[in-house]
Amino acid sequence: MSNQYIPPKIWVNETKGDNQWANINRPESGARFEKELPVGEHSLQLYSLGTPNGQKVTILLEELLALGIKEAEYDAFLINIGESEQFSSGFVGVNPNSKIPALLDKSGDEDVNVFESASILVHLAEKFGQFLPKDGAARTQTFNWLFWAQGAAPFLGGGFGHFYAYADEKQEYPINRFAMEVKRQLDVLDKQLATNTFVSGEEYTIADMAVWTWYGNLVLGKLYDAAEFLQVETYTNVVRWAKMIGLREGVQRGRIVNRSFGEKWEQLRERHSAEDIDKVLNQ
Numbered sequence: 652m653s654n655q656y657i658p659p660k661i662w663v664n665e666t667k668g669d670n671q672w673a674n675i676n677r678p679e680s681g682a683r684f685e686k687e688l689p690v691g692e693h694s695l696q697l698y699s700l701g702t703p704n705g706q707k708v709t710i711l712l713e714e715l716l717a718l719g720i721k722e723a724e725y726d727a728f729l730i731n732i733g734e735s736e737q738f739s740s741g742f743v744g745v746n747p748n749s750k751i752p753a754l755l756d757k758s759g760d761e762d763v764n765v766f767e768s769a770s771i772l773v774h775l776a777e778k779f780g781q782f783l784p785k786d787g788a789a790r791t792q793t794f795n796w797l798f799w800a801q802g803a804a805p806f807l808g809g810g811f812g813h814f815y816a817y818a819d820e821k822q823e824y825p826i827n828r829f830a831m832e833v834k835r836q837l838d839v840l841d842k843q844l845a846t847n848t849f850v851s852g853e854e855y856t857i858a859d860m861a862v863w864t865w866y867g868n869l870v871l872g873k874l875y876d877a878a879e880f881l882q883v884e885t886y887t888n889v890v891r892w893a894k895m896i897g898l899r900e901g902v903q904r905g906r907i908v909n910r911s912f913g914e915k916w917e918q919l920r921e922r923h924s925a926e927d928i929d930k931v932l933n934q
């Protein structure tokens with residue numbers, strides 16, 4: 652193989668070039684500069700971006716509001732990860748891992764910081780008693796598929812998406828490796844959805860939200876422009892489910908929050924009230 656990389660004895664950080672998505676991280680964690688986060692009037696403060704990981708949380712919040720749960724009102728502030736805003740002292744205080752989404756729950760005696768999108772989903776689902784079965788096999792199935800989504804999606808996003816859509820050069824080895832894994836995952840999901848209405852059974856849960864933002868967006872042709880390459884329409888059960896979830900009001904509202912990219916009609920940088928979303932969807 653030409654251009655073979657021979658690793659040096661000791662790895663050093665020599666990230667080169669000006670690819671925004673290849674150069675965000677450094678081998679050290681922690682704050683890079685001092686800056687407090689803004690705080691709005693609601694007890695739930697979300698610091699996020701409308702990527703699939705961010706969409707999971709805003710979809711759940713909008714689903715809770717659609718049920719009439721007023722305590723789920725929230726302020727959603729945009730964290731521009733391309734501009735390194737996830738490395739401010741304020742953001743690192745809420746999420747030491749410097750990745751969106753991050754939530755500050757100010758409703759109790761003490762503020763609670765919640766990070767990792769699945770942890771935020773569980774926190775909110777338990778707080779409001781919705782979209783997570785209380786016990787038994789249905790609860791375990793929901794966790795099975797929620798954790799499946801958390802374990803599987805990095806192969807789709809950081810693996811396939813990075814090498815297929817964002818890397819400066821298209822390289823056969825990583826694209827082949829990750830395309831194979833993503834198609835295998837789609838097949839797992841397709842078989843599950845052949846005999847179940849929703850991802851974890853007959854109930855719509857936080858597992859659907861976590862899986863939809865990645866694999867739903869993918870089969871609906873909204874991720875990495877890879878629909879034809881991966882032949883996503885062949886996963887007919889996933890397509891059936893993705894369309895059904897995509898029609899839900901909470902999903903249509905939640906998916907546009909903190910979105911600063913894509914089509915103009917699906918962009919809402921910050922959300923502080925229901926009217927902020929209404930304005931974008933009714934324009």
Ligand SMILES: N[C@@H](CCC(=O)N[C@@H](CS)C(=O)NCC(=O)O)C(=O)O
Nearest residue numbers: 675702704732750751752767768769
């Ligand atoms: N496992 C994390 C992943 C979060 C994540 O990867 N967030 C990305 C955007 S989708 C991010 O903030 N990247 C910024 C960075 O890597 O510095 C979760 O589910 O919350």
